[in-house]
Amino acid sequence: MSIDDRDFRPVIAAFCCNWCSYAGADLAGSSRMKYPAEVKIIRVPCSCRVNPMFILRTFEKGADGVILCGCHPGDCHYSTGNYYTRRRMASLISLMEFVGLERGRVRVEWVSAAEGAKFAETMNEFVEHIRALGKNTRLEDLRCKN
Amino acid sequence: MQELIERAKALLADGTVSRVLGWRATDTPFGPEPAFFESGEELNEFVYNCFCGANLSKYLIESSALEGKTLAFLKPCDTYSFNQLCKEHRIDRGKTYIIGVGCKGKITVERLHELGIKGILDVEDAGDTLTVKTLYGEKSCPYSDAMLERCHACKGKEHRVADEVIGESADTTDTDRFAKVTELEQMTSKERYAFFQAELSKCIRCNACRNVCPVCNCRKCVFDGNAFDSVQKANATEFEEKMFHIIRAFHVAGRCTDCGECSRVCPQGIPLHLLNRKLIKDMDAFYGEYQAGEDTSTVSPLTAYTEHDIEPEAGKGGNE
C-alpha cells in the first residue's frame, strides 16, 4: 500500500430515514459506539424519498461511496415506502454496475432504531470497503473539486 | 401505400376522423417524417415505405387534446407504445382510430452508409433485396442487412391494438435481444467501463433520444430544470455523460417498451437500447417477465412490490 492509499480518506454519504436508521445512528452515538468520521449523514423522511438523482448528484459533488439506510421491509413508518425503495435500488445499483461502476460503491442496508450496533458495524465495514476501492474516478464531476 | 391513402381519405370524408397521422415524403428518399394531414389533398404527400421507422404514438398525446378523432397508422412495435401511453392516461383511446400497418422490417440510411452505399438517389425495395440508385451507379444489398437493430429483435408482428389492420407483415426476428447485454455482463467491470466510456463520450446532448421516446413525456423534464448543470448543452465531463444516460434509462424503467426509437434517432450512433435492455432483463429476472405496452392493465414492476422481493445487493450488474 502506497502512502497515498494510506492517507486516503473517502467521503461517504449515508442517506438515513428519519424513523429507523437515523434513530439507529443516534443510538450508536449515545451508546458511544465508534464509526468513522468520514460518514456524512443526510436525513430523509423515508428511504423511498431517495431519488436516483440524489445518489448520482452525491457522487457528482465528490462522494466516494453512497449508502442508503432505511427501516427493515415491513417496518416502514409509511407502511410501504421501503418496498418501493428495494425494487428501485435493485435496478439502479445493477445499472450503475453495468455501466462500469465498481461493485459496492452504492449500497442499501436496513437498520432499525434499535440497531445502533448494526449501524456502527455497517459503517465501519462500508468505509473499509470504499477505502479499499479507492477514490471514485469512474463517476465524478471534475469541476466540483474546488 | 395507395390502399392506406384511400382508406384515410374515406375516413376523413365520412367524418369518422378529423385528421390523419402518418408519414410525409421529404426531399430525401430516405427521410419520411411524421406529419398530420387534414384533407384528402394533403394526403397525396403521404408515404409508407421501408424508411418509415418513426413511431407515431407519441404525437397522439398532443392530438388527444384536439377536437375530433385522429387516425393513426401504427406498426406492430408502435402499438406497444400506444398501449403504454393509454395506460398512463396520456392518450385518450376514444380520440383515436388506429389502423395497424403491416411491417417487414424498417431500414436505415446509416446502415446503408456502413455497407458502403453512399450518394443515394433512390431506393427500390423488391422483396428480399434492396436496389439503391446512387450517384456512383446502381448498388444492391440484402434487405435484412440494412434493417434497424430493433427489427432484428422484433417483438412480433401482432398489433396489440387496432381498429383495423391493412397490409402484410413478415417475420424479421433473428437475434436474441439480450445477447449483447449478456456479453457485456460477462466482461470485467473495467472493460464495461471502457466500453461505455467510449460510447457515451460521443454524446452531444442533443436530447433527441429523450424527445423521440414515447414514454419520455413529462411536461417538465429533469433535464430542463435550471437547477441542473447540464441543461441543454454538451456534456462537460464524463460524469454528466453517465448521469444523463443513467437517469434517462432509469426514468423509463418498467415503462420502456423497447421500441428502439432512442437508438434509431441518436445522431452519434450510441447503442442506448443496451441500457434499456439491461433494466428490462433485470426486472424480468427479479420480478418475472413483463412486457410494457403488451396491454393497458398490467402494473409495471417498479410501481409494485411483494413482501419478499430480492434485496438490492451488489453483483447483479455483471462480473467484477
Ligand code: SF4
Ligand atoms: S421492430 Fe418489428 S414491427 Fe417495429 S419496425 Fe421493426 S420489424 Fe417492424
Ligand code: SF4
Ligand atoms: S440522441 Fe444520442 S447524442 Fe443525442 S442526447 Fe441522446 S445519446 Fe446523446
Ligand code: SF4
Ligand atoms: S427508451 Fe428507447 S426503446 Fe424505450 S420506449 Fe423510449 S425510445 Fe423506445
